[in-house]
Amino acid sequence: MKVREIAAQELSSAVEKLFKECNYYIGDDIMDELTACRENEDSQLAKDVLTQIIDNDKIAADEQIPMCQDTGMAVLFVEYGDRVVVDGEGFDAAVESGVRNAYVSGYLRKSVVNDPVFDRVNTKDNTPAVIHTTIVPGDKIRITAGGKGFGSENMSAVKMLTPSAGVEGVKQFVLDTVRYAGPNPCPPIVVGVGIGGTFEKAAQLAKKATFRSIKTRHEDARYAQLEEELLGEINKMNIGPAGLGGKTTALGVNIETYPTHIAGMPVAVNICCHACRHKSVEI
Amino acid sequence: MKRINFPITDEQLLSLSCGERVLASGYLYTARDAAHKRMYELLQNGEKLPIDIKGQAIYYVGAAPAKPGYVIGPCGPTSSYRMDKYAPSLLDLGLKVMIGKGARGQDVIDSMIKNQAVYLIAVGGAAALIAKSIKKVDLICYEDLGTEAIYRYEVEDMPLITAIDSKGRNIYVR
Numbered sequence: 001m002k003v004r005e006i007a008a009q010e011l012s013s014a015v016e017k018l019f020k021e022c023n024y025y026i027g028d029d030i031m032d033e034l035t036a037c038r039e040n041e042d043s044q045l046a047k048d049v050l051t052q053i054i055d056n057d058k059i060a061a062d063e064q065i066p067m068c069q070d071t072g073m074a075v076l077f078v079e080y081g082d083r084v085v086v087d088g089e090g091f092d093a094a095v096e097s098g099v100r101n102a103y104v105s106g107y108l109r110k111s112v113v114n115d116p117v118f119d120r121v122n123t124k125d126n127t128p129a130v131i132h133t134t135i136v137p138g139d140k141i142r143i144t145a146g147g148k149g150f151g152s153e154n155m156s157a158v159k160m161l162t163p164s165a166g167v168e169g170v171k172q173f174v175l176d177t178v179r180y181a182g183p184n185p186c187p188p189i190v191v192g193v194g195i196g197g198t199f200e201k202a203a204q205l206a207k208k209a210t211f212r213s214i215k216t217r218h219e220d221a222r223y224a225q226l227e228e229e230l231l232g233e234i235n236k237m238n239i240g241p242a243g244l245g246g247k248t249t250a251l252g253v254n255i256e257t258y259p260t261h262i263a264g265m266p267v268a269v270n271i272c273c274h275a276c277r278h279k280s281v282e283i
Numbered sequence: 284m285k286r287i288n289f290p291i292t293d294e295q296l297l298s299l300s301c302g303e304r305v306l307a308s309g310y311l312y313t314a315r316d317a318a319h320k321r322m323y324e325l326l327q328n329g330e331k332l333p334i335d336i337k338g339q340a341i342y343y344v345g346a347a348p349a350k351p352g353y354v355i356g357p358c359g360p361t362s363s364y365r366m367d368k369y370a371p372s373l374l375d376l377g378l379k380v381m382i383g384k385g386a387r388g389q390d391v392i393d394s395m396i397k398n399q400a401v402y403l404i405a406v407g408g409a410a411a412l413i414a415k416s417i418k419k420v421d422l423i424c425y426e427d428l429g430t431e432a433i434y435r436y437e438v439e440d441m442p443l444i445t446a447i448d449s450k451g452r453n454i455y456v457r
Contacts, residue, residue: 045302045444049406052442056412060357069347069357069410069430107356109347109430120317122429151362151384151407183455184362184385186407238457242406243385244444245457275408 001083004139006283008088008097011141014281015098018145019074020106022277023066026057029213030190030251030276037188037248046246050188053241053274068275071108072147074099074129077208081138092131100125108147132204144211146278152185158203158268170195170267171230177269178234178250183243186273188251190214191234194268196258205256206270211278214252227253251276289340289438291379291401299401299445301452306440307403311340311382312423315361317431319369326372333424334433337377343384345430346420347410355417355436359410360384363402367391374398382443386455392447402447404454416441 031054038050060067076095086094103110103126112127113120136142157177161169174193181189192212194205217224230253240246251274260266287295289309299305312334314322322332343363347356363383370381371394379400384407395402405413419437426432446454 045304052406052409052412056406056409059411059415063350063411065350065353065411065414066347066357067411068408069345069359070361071347107348107350109345109356111345111430124429154362182386184364186384242404242444244454273408 002139003083003085004081005085005087006141008086008090008094011086011091011094011283012098012101014283015076015095015143015145016102016106018143018279018281019099019102019108019147022146022279023071023106023108024064025061026067026275026277027213029215030274031057033214033251034188034274037251041241041246041248043240043246045244046241046248049241049244050248066108067277068149068273069109070111070149070151071103071126072149072277073112074126074145075148075207076129076131076143076145077211078131078133079136079142080133081140082135083139084141095129095131096127099129100127111150141283142280143283144278144280146211148207149273149275152189152271152273155181155185156206156268156270158199158266160199161265161267162263163265165265167226169265170226171233173267174230174269175233178239178271179237181271182239185271186275187239187243188241188248188274190272190274190276191230191250191253192270192272193230193253193255194270195255195265196260197266198261199266201258202266202268203270205258206268209254209256210270210272210276212254214254214276216254218255218257220257223255223257227255286440289380290338291340293399296379296399296401297449299448301445301448301454303445305403305443305445307443308439308441309437311342311380311436311438312336313342313344313434313436315343315345315431316365317428318425318433319366321425323369323372332376336373338379340380340382341373341378342382342436346414347430353414355414355420357410358414358417359408360405363387370394374400387447392451392453395447395449396451399449401445401449403443404446405441405443413441
């Protein structure tokens with residue numbers, strides 16, 4: 001079997017580019033929805049808040065500066081082809097180099113501390129990243145990466161529902177989580193929902209869901225309908241842009257699912273602010 | 284739109300009502316989680332704060348680094364509720380204006396009414412736009428905290444919204 005070598009330098013440069021670009025350039029899916037929602041708002045304050053956000057995102061792109069000061073903790077979903085060898089410093093080290101270079105040379109904020117409870121000393125280069133790797137057949141590496149801000153991360157939740165809770169239980173937990181978050185996660189938000197697997201799998205799926213375009217729907221029509229229904233319900237809450245009231249509380253709801261245990265139905269809700277930043281690359 | 288100045292006068296402060304939008308100019312201090320924790324611990328130990336906050340405004344922010352040619356990097360508000368534990372002690376010392384985003388706890392609101400203070404918000408995530416209203420940045424103390432250090436900003440026409448006024452009327456309660 002032929003093995004493909006990828007230079008660590010090539011990988012690290014690709015990662016650096018992903019993090020700079022996702023922080024400077026908001027996705028078209030988000031920009032289109034912000035613009036459409038502004039038209040749809042009745043309240044002048046809601047319209048004005050959305051205008052500030054749209055103007056902000058244009059300034060960031062034009063001037064190549066981050067759209068938000070919280071440029072996030074670096075999160076990567078990697079599909080690693082089983083016929084790839086990363087030459088040189090190795091895969092994880094090359095990714096960390098890319099993150100370091102992006103945050104240092106891209107004027108991104110360094111927001112990571114070395115220890116969660118006791119030391120809390122800034123690592124000064126935003127490493128380490130959180131890397132989720134899956135081994136897939138092939139000779140390529142596909143990476144989807146994003147900077148996850150913590151205003152919204154802090155409003156996320158996991159609940160171990162049991163099978164009898166059914167779809168109504170899922171709905172209630174998602175809606176309760178969004179209602180509780182209120183104005184804090186910088187609405188309008190993107191809601192990532194992970195259902196199934198185990199405790200940690202559900203959380204990972206929820207994060208993965210926020211890294212999907214809000215213009216895509218779940219491939220199973222029942223979940224696609226649930227995404228639409230939840231979005232409709234959330235936008236009736238009158239939380240609104242910046243939490244000041246209005247019809248635009250969420251821009252999208254994305255669900256990811258996985259088989260689960262006969263006794264369980266884990267559900268995770270990962271909330272992302274309107275600066276829902278992610279970019280992908282294939283190497 | 285109403286224009287206000289920092290440090291704010293009592294007259295201007297009392298005139299602000301919930302939901303009112305303002306353009307703020309003048310000087311404010313920045314402080315977020317780590318700086319608040321340090322100031323709170325000083326007060327717990329009966330020590331003096333490194334800044335005189337009487338009559339001042341504090342903006343909850345940790346800016347991104349400035350690109351060459353820029354005064355400051357993007358600098359939008361951070362979530363204010365994380366400062367709720369520390370805010371009443373600062374309000375008791377005469378802090379008049381808090382600027383951040385999101386809801387506040389009842390203890391903070393009670394202390395604001397008692398001490399006649401206001402809570403203003405900026406739009407979360409409008410960081411590149413807000414940076415245009417910052418004209419000068421001086422490091423004041425806690426340099427080791429990096430983005431979380433205490434800075435003084437000179438601001439001009441910074442777009443803000445009165446979220447909780449001095450009578451405790453709250454924009455988030457609808």
